[in-house]
Amino acid sequence: MYNTTNCSTNTGNTGAQNYCGPTGIDRILVLVPKGTEIATETLAVTLSTWQDNINEAKANRWFPLIPIWEMEPEQADATTRESSLGYEEYVRDGKLKVKYTLEEMSPYNKTQLAKLNGQDFDLWTITDKEYIKGRSVDGVKFLPYQLDYFRVLPETPNTGGENAHVAVELKFTDVREMNEFYAHVNPSISELAPAAWYPTIELVGIKDLQIEVTAMTDDEATIVLKGYDNTPYSGAVKEDLYMRKTTTTGVAISITSLTETATPGTYTVVFSAQSNGVFYFSLYDQPLATTQFFETPVVDSYTLSS
Numbered sequence: 001m002y003n004t005t006n007c008s009t010n011t012g013n014t015g016a017q018n019y020c021g022p023t024g025i026d027r028i029l030v031l032v033p034k035g036t037e038i039a040t041e042t043l044a045v046t047l048s049t050w051q052d053n054i055n056e057a058k059a060n061r062w063f064p065l066i067p068i069w070e071m072e073p074e075q076a077d078a079t080t081r082e083s084s085l086g087y088e089e090y091v092r093d094g095k096l097k098v099k100y101t102l103e104e105m106s107p108y109n110k111t112q113l114a115k116l117n118g119q120d121f122d123l124w125t126i127t128d129k130e131y132i133k134g135r136s137v138d139g140v141k142f143l144p145y146q147l148d149y150f151r152v153l154p155e156t157p158n159t160g161g162e163n164a165h166v167a168v169e170l171k172f173t174d175v176r177e178m179n180e181f182y183a184h185v186n187p188s189i190s191e192l193a194p195a196a197w198y199p200t201i202e203l204v205g206i207k208d209l210q211i212e213v214t215a216m217t218d219d220e221a222t223i224v225l226k227g228y229d230n231t232p233y234s235g236a237v238k239e240d241l242y243m244r245k246t247t248t249t250g251v252a253i254s255i256t257s258l259t260e261t262a263t264p265g266t267y268t269v270v271f272s273a274q275s276n277g278v279f280y281f282s283l284y285d286q287p288l289a290t291t292q293f294f295e296t297p298v299v300d301s302y303t304l305s306s
Contacts, residue, residue, distance in 0.1 A: 023184055024129030026071055027200055029100060029168070031063040031121040031150065037141050044132070044142040045187040047197045055206065055286040055293065063116060064126075064203045066109060069165060070101040093175050095148070101167040108228040110155060110166055112208070117152040123170065126199045129186070136183035143183075146173035206286060206293050209233050213281050213302040214266075221269040221302065222261075223281060232265025239290040240283045243271065248280045248299050278303050 032053075038044045053062040076094030083089075105113070122144035125133045135143050148171040158164040172178070187193045207227060215222040223241075225233040238258035244250035256270040282296045283289055 022129075023131040023133065023186075024127030025068075026100070026125045026133075027068055027128045028126040028203060029065045029068070030124040030126065030132075030144075030203065031065065031116065032124065032144050033060060034120050034122055034146075036062070036122060037143050039141060041140075041142060041185060041190075042192045044185045045190040045193040047187070047193075047195070047202060050199075050203055051292060052287070054203065057285070057287060061206075061286075063121075064205050065113070065168070066102045066105050067200075068100050069103045072099040072101075074098070095171055095173070096175055096178070097169065097171045099153070099167050099169045101165045103165075104163055105166060106229060108208070113166060113168075114152050116150070119150065121150045122146050123150075126203065128200065130188040130198050130200060131184045131186045132199055133182075133184045135177040135181040137181050142185065143181075145177050147171065148173050204293065206295055209283065209294055209296050210298065211281055211283065211296045211300045213279075213300050216279065216302045216304055218275070218304065218306065219271060219273045221271075221279075221281070222266065223269055223300075224266050225283075225296075226265050232263075233294065234260055234264050235291055235294070236260075236267060236283065237290055238269075240294075241269065242282050242284045243269070244280050245274065245277050250280070253279075274304065276304050276306060 030050075038049060043049045050062070053060070054064065056062070074097045076097070078094045079091040081089050081091055124144045127133065133145075135145060137143065151169045153167040153169055155164050155166045156162070187197050187199065189196070209225050209227055212224045213221055214224060221243075225236055227233060236258060238255040241255050241258055243253045243255060245253065253271055253274070256272070257268075259268045259270075260266065261268060278301055280299050280301050282299045283294060285295050286292065289295070
């Protein structure tokens with residue numbers, strides 16, 4: 001027992017278990033803040049765990065990206081060193097770097113993705129077979145892969161033979177996480193899931209909307225909600241609308257009703273009678289809004305003068 005040099009007594013057995021086939025091709029990247037964890041496997045296959053965190057405040061938000069179109073992995077060689085006596089020693093494992101080219105995206109999505117460039121993230125990956133891939137050190141918590149860095153690369157040009165694409169590049173911190181600590185869940189088939197769901201369908205990012213006030217009286221206003229792609233938004237409820245007077249951070253004015261008109265995306269807002277002044281309108285940022293997956297990054301104003 002003196003001066004033991006064996007680094008570990010933890011070994012694994014190599015008898016083959018039933019193999020059910022590959023987990024699929026990486027399809028969606030979910031970027032999460034450093035230190036993120038899911039406490040149990042049951043929570044990991046529960047839809048609300050993911051949706052609620054996607055709709056968190058930005059500092060704690062999980063970001064599913066536009067789906068992957070192509071990927072290029074690059075596994076670095078292990079680092080070794082040879083002495084003048086001809087001996088060779090092992091220094092460290094080579095790290096895995098992957099370039100993920102994303103599907104074509106709108107100019108607006110490109111500008112918003114660029115805002116994530118260089119931030120500190122870890123990562124879960126979702127495959128086309130609905131597996132969510134990550135790691136578990138203790139066999140209980142479901143953890144994301146750790147990243148050294150995340151970079152958004154410049155969009156490639158449209159050459160006439162190839163469409164323009166934005167790519168992201170990331171480097172994984174520890175290759176042991178893909179083997180020794182690897183873990184995956186599949187909520188579409190898991191017996192622990194409260195209800196079956198499909199990550200490639202359900203896990204989408206928050207969509208930014210534009211809000212415009214087109215008319216206003218002392219107790220009623222007309223607003224228009226649409227995406228930056230000009231698609232009308234019809235899902236708003238009165239608890240989503242943040243109306244205030246004088247300043248953009250003013251006290252919320254209670255909304256009596258919010259009713260969509262015959263024109264999709266156009267709503268009639270009813271509230272208690274107001275005096276003249278400048279009024280500001282937006283949707284509440286997540287997670288304060290009742291309806292998830294939508295925000296209005298730009299506030300609109302209207303000056304009431306009767």
